[in-house]
Amino acid sequence: MSETEQIAPPEVAEDDNNVTDEESRLRPEFVERVLDAVEAGDVETARSLVEPLHPADVADLIELAARDEREGLVRALAGIVDADVLAEMNEHVREGLLDELEPQQVADIAGQLETDDAVALIEDLDAEEQQAVLERMEPDDRAAVEEALGYPEESAGRLMQRDVCAVPEHWNVGQVIDYLRATEELPADFWEVFVVNPSHHPVGTTKLSTILRTPRKTLVSDVMIEDQTLIPVDMDQEDVAYRFQKYALVSAAVVDDEGRLVGMITVDDIVHIIQEEAGEDVLLLSGVGDEGDINEPVTESYRSRVRWLVANLLTALVAAFVIRQFEDEISRLAVLAVLMPIVAGVGGNAGTQTLAVTVRAIATNQLTGSNRWRAVGREIRVALLNGLTIAVLIGLGVTLVLGSPSLGGVIAAAMLFNIIVAGLAGVLIPLTLERFGADPAVASSVFVTMMTDSVGFLAFLGLATAVGLGR
Amino acid sequence: MSETEQIAPPEVAEDDNNVTDEESRLRPEFVERVLDAVEAGDVETARSLVEPLHPADVADLIELAARDEREGLVRALAGIVDADVLAEMNEHVREGLLDELEPQQVADIAGQLETDDAVALIEDLDAEEQQAVLERMEPDDRAAVEEALGYPEESAGRLMQRDVCAVPEHWNVGQVIDYLRATEELPADFWEVFVVNPSHHPVGTTKLSTILRTPRKTLVSDVMIEDQTLIPVDMDQEDVAYRFQKYALVSAAVVDDEGRLVGMITVDDIVHIIQEEAGEDVLLLSGVGDEGDINEPVTESYRSRVRWLVANLLTALVAAFVIRQFEDEISRLAVLAVLMPIVAGVGGNAGTQTLAVTVRAIATNQLTGSNRWRAVGREIRVALLNGLTIAVLIGLGVTLVLGSPSLGGVIAAAMLFNIIVAGLAGVLIPLTLERFGADPAVASSVFVTMMTDSVGFLAFLGLATAVGLGR
Structure with missing residues (x-):
């Protein structure tokens, strides 16, 4: 490490040691020094600290500041926070800043950017603001941006530069x-x-x-x-x-x-799109929408997340309805209620595993019409192995701890069955959604959870009743 | 579309229409034609179909073939399946093919690749095979690969080309x-x-x-x-x-x-690393390991997945232990068993949402020491809004359907409490793991699920007991 310092050009050495950590993140101490300087009105210190940074790091700095500190920070860094910095910024944070600016200022910033970056800046504004900004741009730039905005959102036309060689x-x-x-x-x-x-x-x-x-x-x-x-x-x-x-x-x-x-x-x-699209799956599968990042306004996060929770509430009601059919058995043998969440829970996890693998394989184009049935067969085999292992463990455990071989046998059988159902649901549901043109990452997990919960409870309570437990 | 055909060079037009679909995936019909030709012994047709493809598409073709078809396919395509194709191939599939080759053949292939691709090929072999291959390589190439292998796995030294300008x-x-x-x-x-x-x-x-x-x-x-x-x-x-x-x-x-x-x-x-690293989170959070793709051998998938299921079985036992403390109440009022999975389940979903956002924010370096507490505060606010909404819905529903305001009040309160706990766990657990140098995507969800399950059951059954339900 110390050798690196000796040879690296001074800017890089300083950068590596004080400003960013080994993962190229701005150090908290550095962020605090800048923010403290701004708060103390020492604009000069703040500017001298930030001046040497790459635009991407200046953008990070502003994102890391609290919402109510950002305006003051940007004002202190006037001239440093330029078009390039805005182009690098998280869109939620950028929107917040642009809202404070006059259309003429936004137009000036957009005029300094390449078409693709100018479009990224302007496309997030609402229609009225867009119009106001476009009217204030140079005719040439305006024409370029308007043409790009004529292409569909998230299309190549919005990403491209018009200047080519x-x-x-x-x-x-x-x-x-x-x-x-x-x-x-x-x-x-x-x-x-x-x-x-x-x-x-x-x-x-x-x-x-x-x-x-x-x-x-x-x-x-x-x-x-x-x-x-x-x-x-x-x-x-x-x-x-x-x-x-x-x-x-x-x-x-x-x-x-x-x-x-x-x-x-x-x-x-393209690299940030590759990153976003690949990282999107975990957000979509978890039901937070594709823009659920920590800079999203709270009310927007609430709106996108609560929809998902309501959907899951409805599937939980289906599972509750299943349990309700066995209320009498549960009254007579309450240990059924103790054990039933195990069957549903582990089944749910098995389903999530298969789902994650399937959704990634679809997203990376590894899973196509050519190998669809092979993938299903593969998941059944993995589910069988997993199911047998977990069934033996829980079956033996229940038999030994509760001293009831029949209860042990019932939970083992229900577990095996539910894990196989989970494997099938985890691969078939996303494949089916994809076939009908839906994004398999968006809705799959609600359906998979509904299957593993309902089937888990039904298999366990139904089998227990069938063998005469809780009678 | 038809205009495009007229102007595009013939190769591209044919490619777009017959071989790959609009998402650049090989069409199932094309894959089948090649495989049918190979099976029928018509090597010439197979080769003429595959010859014009990009090495990345040839690699896809081999991946899409079933395991037992691959050897015949590769033999038919001798010369076409070259070093470049192997460099593009999924590592599980490539390993399977390399196992069939003599060390001298692998050495010849590696010799045709740039250092970084040769290293990617050789690093997956076991130590003994590596040695056998290295011994058969040209001294220059061998030295380059050996030097690269001297750097840690997944480090820049393994990715770089040594030839520079x-x-x-x-x-x-x-x-x-x-x-x-x-x-x-x-x-x-x-x-x-x-x-x-x-x-x-x-x-x-x-x-x-x-x-x-x-x-x-x-x-x-x-x-x-x-x-x-x-x-x-x-x-x-x-x-x-x-x-x-x-x-x-x-x-x-x-x-x-x-x-x-x-x-x-x-x-x-780098692009495939960006894609892999970003896509890894969903696999890690779901407990399938970072290499869980559909080409992984079944036994390896089983080994990495069953560990996770056993871990989840243990956390489910903790939840079962919680429920067991309320067996008497459940016997007297079995509807408690009907409703309790709703509290745990929706809480689990809320926890997963926060977890996904937090893990992505950490992975993309948006969440650092500078804004850690702000992110926690943000999640609490979102959780409050979500919790209140779901609590009102389920509280009213239970009151109306089951005609029990006290049960409705209990489930509403437990729901609100569990969603807030879920929000806190979803952000604090990954942040804590990250602070201690662990990958937050690997272990977080077991802990979060354990929290939301146990707290869900405890809050609901405990509150119900406290207000005298099930007595």
């Missing part, structure tokens, strides 16, 4: 290099040059490293890669992210309905 | 371009040129687009970016992925303990 196929490498040197209006970051035909359809792509390493006289069409991945402008961002990941893309050409090159998407705009 | 700071842009043109041994893909000092410490970086657009006479040190993100060679891959994402990197220099440039990591090797 495109050259005709009859050029040689020297001409491409001269064009790149002479042209001002190029994207800030680009990694490949798209080769287009006269009607502006992409016919190939050339990596910058290829251009650099090829003699000037060579035709660009002789070194271009013809097999490129094209992104339709209305493609959903999840599918865009999947293509980037599957084909290891760094950038890709976006084409319109007629196959003309209209923009470019770069991987740095 | 590094130039001295006193060179001008023309010299850099001439060097790139003249040098054979460069990485296949690279996006920036690292500038190093005489002791091989990185002092800056230059994007290829900058090199292309800068006059030849300019010194590279005049156009390089000094503030670059350096990756320590022993950094955990999750932290590497986080840096790539946070700072929107396309590639980054890897440095050793002494700060010398030893390799490079590119974003295409």
Whole structure:
């Protein structure tokens, strides 16, 4: 560690040691120093602390401040909290800040961003504010943003940059290099040059490293890669992210309905989508909606979560209805009520396991029509092994502790049955939902829980009654 | 759609229409055609179908085939299933295939890959096989792989390529371009040129687009970016992925303990880690381990899942023990047994919601020491709102349906209490585990479920007893 300090450039060394921890998170002590300086009115100290930070870290700093500290912090950091910082910020926090600004200020900020970032900023505003901001933007920028807003939400059209580097196929490498040197209006970051035909359809792509390493006289069409991945402008961002990941893309050409090159998407705009989409499943399966993060306003969290709890309340009522059919048996043998939640609970966990694996496999496109039935068979086999193990454990335990082999046998049989049902429900319910075009992560777990609860109680209490327990 | 067909190059059009669906998944009909051809011994048809595919799609094809079809498929596709295909393949499936190969064959495959992919291939083999393969590799490749294997698992050292493009700071842009043109041994893909000092410490970086657009006479040190993100060679891959994402990197220099440039990591090797790490939470929270995918052998799935079920069985026993204290009351008023799972179940769901949000916030570094207590306060407020809503619903429902205001009041109070406990447990348990260095996604949900079950039963049955119900 100490050797690293000696050699790293001073900024990096300071950064590593005082500002961020080993996981690149801002240290709490640093955040506190900045906030204390702002509170004490020592704007200069606050600014000097924050000035060297990367925009992404400045955005983190503002997110980490409490809601009522943010306005003062942003005011103290005027000029440092720029368009780039806003582009990096959590959308809930950003919305809160933008609400405080005049439309003209928002328009100025949007004007400094690349189209995709400007769109991300403006698309969250409500229709009236959007209009006010757009009216105050430069005509060129406004047209670009309005065009992007014309594409569906979460589509490639909203993610892309319109500035792309495109050259005709009859050029040689020297001409491409001269064009790149002479042209001002190029994207800030680009990694490949798209080769287009006269009607502006992409016919190939050339990596910058290829251009650099090829003699000037060579035709660009002789070194271009013809097999490129094209992104339709209305493609959903999840599918865009999947293509980037599957084909290891760094950038890709976006084409319109007629196959003309209209923009470019770069991987740095995709990594956060890959992360969000992959992380979404746990939120959706738990019923907190896809935007349930800790910066969401409390009332919004309440609204999205309570719906889920009401749905679960209804499924719990189904289970209660099942139990109610056995009230007499329970009155006579209350130990049934003691044991029944074990059958339902462990079954629920087994169902959740299968569900998680299935939902991830669907999301990562590992589970398709080709291997659907194989996956079901696989889950049945795992469920059998799990069910037998747990059944033996609980069966022996109940027999020994309560001294009732018949009760032990009943709970073992009910357990095995419920774990198999859980395995089937955990794989079949999400597959069925997906087949009907629903997101398997959204609704599956309510149904799976309803199955494992109801079947658990029914199997255990029903079997107990059948063998004459509680009579 | 039809317009796209007209303009797209023939390969892409065919690909889009017959082979893959709109989500870039191989169509089941296509998979079947290939497998049928192989089974019928028509190797030629199978090969002509698969030949045009991207290596990632060939890998998918093999994954989608049943276990007993894979060997025949791979034999039919000899030459097509090359090192690149293996590098793209699910590790469980790849392990299965590699087991069938001689060490010399594995060594030949590894020799064709970049170091990072060769390491990924070899690190999964057991020690003895690893040795056999390494002994059969070319000395150069072997040294590279052995060095990489010397770094900890899942560290930057295993992910990096050793071939990097590094130039001295006193060179001008023309010299850099001439060097790139003249040098054979460069990485296949690279996006920036690292500038190093005489002791091989990185002092800056230059994007290829900058090199292309800068006059030849300019010194590279005049156009390089000094503030670059350096990756320590022993950094955990999750932290590497986080840096790539946070700072929107396309590639980054890897440095050793002494700060010398030893390799490079590119974003295409990182996107699948970002995806895996983000998707891991749902698997870990559900207790299937971090490798629980549908290609895992059944016995491994059983082993990792049954442990979790046993842990949950134990927590269910705790809940059963709580209920047992109220056996007499339940005998006298069996409706208590009917209603008690509702309190525990909805509480469990509320706990899972908070847990999912908290675990994601920790994983994405949004929740740190700076805003920990604020997040707890936020969850309490959401829990209060949720708890009041559900309490009123269930309280009124029980009062009306069962005609017992006292039972309605008891269940409402127990519900409110349990949802608040669930909210607290859902945020405090993962935060506590994280503080002690444990992965909050791994163990949290067992504890949270134990809390919501036990507290749910205790609050409901205890309150009912206290107000004289079931007496």
